[in-house]
Structure formats: structure tokens, C-alpha cells
Amino acid sequence: MSRxxxxxxxxxxxxxxxEISPNAEPPVVKVVDWGKFQYQRLKEQQRNRRSNKASELKQMRFGLKIGANDLEIKLRKIREFLADGHKVKILIFFRGREMAHRELGYELIDRMVKLLENEAVLEQKPLMAGRNLSIVIRSK
Incomplete structure (x- = not known):
């Protein structure tokens, strides 16, 4: 159809x-109500923003001497975060002379990864930064 x-x-x-696709030959155009078209495009962008927000990075802190029950409670919360589609940063902090026993932190990380292996995948290897040992996990 002519212009x-x-x-x-x-x-x-x-x-x-x-004009929808100006680079096509011939250019593709659409007959629409411009106000309604802009409104629908705005709503679609808002929906996309809302869905992108779901993958936040949540953080869970652990002490080196955490008890078995406390560990289970925190792991349950991590499972909830993973089910909601969030990534989780697990942070183990060392106090005082605990820095001399970094291997205990790595053992705790390994234990948590084994307990979460059905729900999560390790995204970032254990990383020591100052007095903190951290990993990042995401849902499978």
C-alpha cells in the first residue's frame, strides 16, 4: 500500500x-492509537522490570562455630530464597584467632554445599576476602 x-x-x-520497522523493504507500519500504544509499551516495560527484580542477591552470614540446629534454620531460609529465584551469597566470618583455622571455614562451606546440592549450584568458588570467606549459589 502506498504511503x-x-x-x-x-x-x-x-x-x-x-513506523514499526524502518529498515525493512518496504518499511513496515501499523495503524494504531498512539496514546494507547505508548501506554501498553510502558506497562510492558514495568512488567519486565518487575520480573528482573526477582533475581536479587541475598546474603546469609555464618559464624565459624555455628550449632547444628542454627545451621539447619539458616539453610531452610536459603532454600526459600533459592525457591523464589534469588541468588544467595553465603558469608562465613572469622573472629579473632579463628583466622588461624581457615580450613574449618572451608569445611563448613563444603558441608553446606553438600546439604544444598539438590537445590543449588555453586556459582562462585570459595573466596577469602579479609576476614570473610564467601561463595555464591543459585538454584538449579
Whole structure:
């Protein structure tokens, strides 16, 4: 259809002629109500932003001398985060002379990874930064 004919049809219908794909041969246009088109595009962007927000990085801190029951409670919370689609950063902090026994922190990390192996995948290897040992996990 020619450009003038398309403009005439759009004007008769009381709507706008919007160019969708200018690089195509011939260019692709659409007859739409511009206000409604902009509103729908805005709503779609808001939906996309909302869905992107779901993958936040949650953080869970552990002391080196955590008890078995406390560990289970925190692991249950980590499982909830993973089920919601979040990534989880597990942070083990060392106090005082605990820095001399870093291997205990690595053992605790290994134990947690084994307990979470059905729900999670290790995304970042154990990393020692100052007095903290951390890993990042995500759901399978």
C-alpha cells in the first residue's frame, strides 16, 4: 500500500500511522492509537522490570562455630530464597584467632554445599576476602 493511502486510512479512522520497522523493504507500519500504544509499551516495560527484580542477591552470614540446629534454620531460609529465584551469597566470618583455622571455614562451606546440592549450584568458588570467606549459589 502506498504511503499516502496508508496516511489517508489512518486519518479517516482517527488514529496514527506508526513506523514499526524502518529498515525493512518496504518499511513496515501499523495503524494504531498512539496514546494507547505508548501506554501498553510502558506497562510492558514495568512488567519486565518487575520480573528482573526477582533475581536479587541475598546474603546469609555464618559464624565459624555455628550449632547444628542454627545451621539447619539458616539453610531452610536459603532454600526459600533459592525457591523464589534469588541468588544467595553465603558469608562465613572469622573472629579473632579463628583466622588461624581457615580450613574449618572451608569445611563448613563444603558441608553446606553438600546439604544444598539438590537445590543449588555453586556459582562462585570459595573466596577469602579479609576476614570473610564467601561463595555464591543459585538454584538449579
Amino acid at each position: 499516502t493511502e496508508a496516511l489517508r486510512l489512518a486519518e479517516e479512522a482517527g488514529v496514527d500511522l506508526v
